[in-house]
Amino acid sequence: MSVIYQYIEHVNGKVVKIDKREAYVLDNFYYFILPTGESEQAHLEREWLASYLEQQNYLRVAKPIKSINGSFVTQDQDKSYVCLQAMKHPYEIKNSETRLAEFHQVAIGYPYMPRFISVYGSWQSLWEDKLTLFEAYYQNQLDMRPVSRYQRLLVDTFPYLIGLTENAIQYVQEINHETRFTEMDQGCITFQRYTNQLDKPFIFSNEFIFDHPARDIAEYIRPLLFRKDGKQQIVEILQTYEKTSPLSVFGWELLYARLILPIHLFDFIDRSSNHFDKEETYLNYRQMLDNQLYYEEQLRTFFKDNKIDVFKNRIHQLDW
Template identity: 40%
Template sequence: MKNLLITYYGIQTEGTCFLDGAEGFIGNEYIYFIIPAGNKEAIHTEQLALCYYLFENNVNKMAVPVQNINGEFTTLFMGEEYIVVKMLPVDRESNRSHGQELARFHHIGSGYPYEPQDFSSYGQWKQLWINKLTAFEQKIDQDEALYQSPYHRKLSDLFPYIIGISENAIQYLQEAEYDNRFHESDQGTITYKRYTNQCNRDVMWHGNFMFDHPVRDLAEHIRYCILYQGEQGKDNVVEFLQDYQKERSLSVFSWRLLYARLLYPVHFFDLMEKGFASASYDSLLSSLVDLQHKQLRYEKFMGEFFERFDVDHKEWKIPVIDWLQ
């Protein structure tokens, strides 16, 4: 693959390394990665702008696409399309915790001077959630008539619960939107589509970014910890959010958004979305049953949510969902 870098990018390399499971080629004070383009669409201009903004504002783990000698971002090499990205060498000396790293990322992202047209969900959650729920209801109704696998029967039994908790979240969000107790940390910033601890990885890959409220990333990390880290996850999220707030405090409005997003069952929708594109129904059934069991622990966490983070929701006049208490 060195020949690709030399021939099409004019890059001489002097060594290799492995970061985040990928081979990197060291040269010109950067680390270069060669990524199969596969069936991916052409690199989107807005995603590219987000990446370069982060790269140029000292997010050193950001890997940005590089143009070849023809000014193109994809290169045909030995019958395959590739994308080359570059990043600065990794700084492993940071003393910042995970929460502080994410807060720094959001602080830098909040300085982005534009709101992308195609990658922004900022201020749009309610309508997006309604649209998603409506689309999934229609799809589940269609599949009921076509499929009779144990997975589809289980999903059909469980779906009324998913509808109910989704409607609770949408109603809660709608009321939260009228709360004017917000501050500068509530402005839009660069976030991830699905935050899965990327700030703790050695490389930040392009194509995974959104422009949204910073609570989006907080919620998805907390969701993961509670669902998949057992009792330890509850302690982890408390420490994580305490560290985050050392750098960026949460307003009352942010707490309400966080509660609403955690209430909305994104984890069930993500699993159902996989089911629409897969015929591995035995595996899907196992995952769905497992998620249903985990949801019991998740509900318990949501019932003690504000107490867990030492937020006096009564004093702050933050409502809660009664049936979770």
């Protein structure tokens, strides 16, 4: 926690652990020192988003603060860090999907378009870039010798990942001409990967990104797609979400497009890049691939399950 002295000159407090993160507690404020690879401008924009949410009574947001030297990002032993400051506040107990829908209702009111942390309207190009990077990674794996069981399985299944990604890119390309929007299809404060952060004691602004609300909805329900019994839960979640924040035709299509993209598999490959030889890596990847059977089945019936008439609404869906 020595980095804290770059933000607060005279520290006299205690270190506590909150949700696997260490925080320094001082005068009822919690200070989190987090590693970062992002620019000063990105953290400035997140400070603006966090301040806006505070004004809307989201008082649990941990927002970036400037160091004694006047910058958000500081250096220590050739590594970059940012400091987030927060206060604890009580918050109403409610179901997660209602909380997410209410957050989006507020977050969509942010009046500016961020420059450095916005990916709104950029899914196609971002996914094309991701595909290019992972295809290069795949070619590298082909040339490696010797290989572990995990690497061999990765090479064997990578064409499947590429095929799914190409489907997702094509789907987004097709809906780029969609005109059936509502006000909830504007850019919105969202999360890089939504995993129920709104249910936690603090909302960490370093995880903010500016995008369509469908981003968070997709990542919230994605884990249920792997489960044989997940279908009804997804239906109930989306029904509850729509009571507060109804989805347009475009919103449903974006949600579906993001679910087609195998982000969960790409994230796993990223996390496992230094664990080629571990048997646990192989077994976990094998299990994820096995669960794709449930995943594909739910995508196949996604609109029907949620009582969306694809013919009446002229919605495309995958036909596997």
